[in-house]
Amino acid sequence: MxxxxxxxxxxxxxxxxxxxxxxxxxxxxxxxxxxxxxxxxxxxxxxxxxxxxxxxxxxxxxxxxxxxxxxxxxxxxxxxxxxxxxxxxxxKAFLENFSQLHIFVLTVRCNNSCVYCQASRKSCQSDRTRYDMSPEVMEKSIELFLSMPSDKLTLEFQGGESTLNMPLIRQAVHLVQTKNTSKDIQFVVCTNLCDLSESDLDFLIEHQFSISTSLDGPRTLHNENRRFGNVGAWEALITTFDKIKQRKAFDRVSALMTTTNQSLNMPYEIIDEYVNQGFRSIFIRELNPYGFAHKYFHKIGYSTEQFLAFYEQCLDYIITLNHQGTEFRESYASLIMKKLMTPWATGFVDLQSPCGSGFGVTLYNYDGNIYPSDESRMMAEMGDDHFRMGNVFDTNCEELFFGPVMQELAAAGVNDCLPVCSDCAFAPYCGADPIRRYQVTGSVYGNPGKDDFCLKNRGIIAMVIKKFTQGDNETRRLLMQWGLK
Incomplete structure (x- = not known):
């Protein structure tokens, strides 16, 4: 039948x-x-x-x-x-652990002068007592840091050039090891790697520091952007890279590049420099509107449309390199793919809702003042302390994390509740940045759908979706692999 x-x-x-x-x-x-x-x-x-x-x-x-x-x-x-x-x-599970990234600004003195410096750096000869964190501030900051509810925390040292206050890094590690009995603490140091002694380098490697540095591209571009004394900073940086490689610890180094208008014509050269130095990924980062980057934006800046065109050139070239057998990732695209392909939080605070400021990050400034992010601290250096949460000597945890600053960030930092964002299909993969919006527009709510934060994120998310849905099978496999790492 x-x-x-x-x-x-x-x-x-x-x-x-x-x-x-x-x-x-x-x-x-x-x-x-x-x-x-x-x-x-x-x-x-x-x-x-x-x-x-x-x-x-x-x-x-x-x-x-x-x-x-x-x-x-x-x-x-x-x-x-x-x-x-x-x-x-x-x-939204990342909220259960509250603030896990804690940034300690050890000094605003720096031995580099960078055209896009966001930290309003001071020269390395400036007054240490005025611009360096004191041991007393460090000890109070560590106490607050260790009182956080999460069992897993990251302690990141920043500057200026953080290693100009290397004794304080050693003190912090000692305090954590002495006072902490149960928490898993990851140490990170942000440094230009231009003037690090052999003993200090050995200390960082011995204590399993992750090392975050800056590499803007090939020698000419990096030296144009960053000066070390009377010369470019590239040679000193590469010398330290070689020392770290000799110690077989280069896998602990990551680098950020900052895009200036000179970078726009060098996408392939920048990627090639990262590959040649032995990196397996790059984070294509745009200028932020703080410090000297804000002051000199008319000289080094560009439009969001120009940045997106540059970003796509970089992304296409990286995909081509992978097709040719070179394993290499673009980190921002990888984060977006992870959000598209998995239910897990990325840990990247710029793509969080509620926003990463305060909810994912706490910053302890060299003077003891506490801020919800590095960007809000940079604003304070420019004269606007709107987001100052308190001070390590006179503010307790409840006042810090339930005070007016956090209330304002909670109101403006959830994109599900913001006009335009609440109706945008890209919202689950995006974030909110009330501090940047305040800096640019004067309002923590900004102009959702129209401001640079929105245009950049929406443009890159749409770009990644296009590469994934319209790419060939090998491109789809590659991007999926990025999201699952």
Whole structure:
């Protein structure tokens, strides 16, 4: 007896309800749909129109995709509230540990002079008693740091040039080892690596520091941006790289590049320099509107559109290098892919909602003042201490983290509640930055949908989605691999 198959129309889904989702138009005319739980898909305009009207869905594969991603439900969908609550809780799990990154600004003195310095640095000959953190401030800061609820914390030393106050780094490590009995503490030092003694370098490696430095590209570009005394900083940096490689500790080094208008014409040379130095990734970073970068933006700056075009050139070249056998990643794209492909938080505070400022970061300045981020500290150096939370000597934890600064950040730092952002399909993969918006617009709410923070993030997220959905199989595999690392 033969088997008679039903027509496809027999399986069409006539009755269903829409679950909450957002949608935004992509440059190819398709629509990007996303949920609060991080699920997403792309639909043609006619598919979206039919879905919104709750018309019959004849495409079996599309139906089960929409159902699996909780954009629709039918009579068979049970227990959804509990499931979706669990998925949402997973996406926001980073809040349970509260502030895990603690930045200690040891000095604002620096032995480099950089055209884009955001920290309003002082010369290395400046008054130590005025511009360096004291041992007393350090001890009080460590006490507050160790009182945080998370079992896993990061202690990051910044400047100026942090290693100009190297004795304080040694003191901090000693205090943590003496006072801490149970927490997992990761040490990070941000340094230009231009003038580090052999013993100090050995100390950092011995205590398993992660070393964060700056490399803007090849010699000519780096030296144009960063000066060390009367010469460029590239030679001193590479000399220290070689010392670290000799100690077989280069895997502990990461580098940031800062994009100036001179960088825009050198995407391939910049990537090649990173590859040649032995790095496996690069973070393509734009200028931030603080310190000297703000003051000299008319000389070194560019538009958001120019930065996005530069970023795409870099990303395309990196993908090509991978196709040719060179394993190398762009870090920002990797973070976005992780948010697209997994339910886990990235740990990158700029792509968090609620915002990373205060909720993910606490900064202890050299003078004992406490801020919710490095950027808010930079604003204070420019004369605006709007985001000062308190001081290590006279403010307790409750006053710090439930005070007016944190209340303001909580109100303006959740993109689900901001105009424009709340309707944007890219919101689950983006963040909020009320401090940058305040600096640029005078309001912690800024101009969502129009300001540079929004245009840059939306542009890069859409770009990564385009590379993933329209790329060949090898490109898709590569980007998925970035997201799962």
């Amino acid at each position: 033969g088997v008679k198959f039903q027509q496809a129309s027999h399986f069409a889904h006539n009755t269903y309800e829409l679950l909450p989702f957002r949608f935004s138009r992509l440059e190819n005319g398709q629509y990007f749909l996303s949920t609060d739980y991080g699920e997403w898909t792309c639909l043609a305009p006619e598919q979206l129109a039919a879905l919104v009207k709750k018309e019959k869905i004849n495409d079996e594969e599309l139906w089960y995709e929409l159902k699996a991603k909780h954009m629709v439900r039918d009579s068979e969908s049970e227990g959804l509230v509990t499931l979706l609550a669990s998925k949402y809780r997973t996406k």
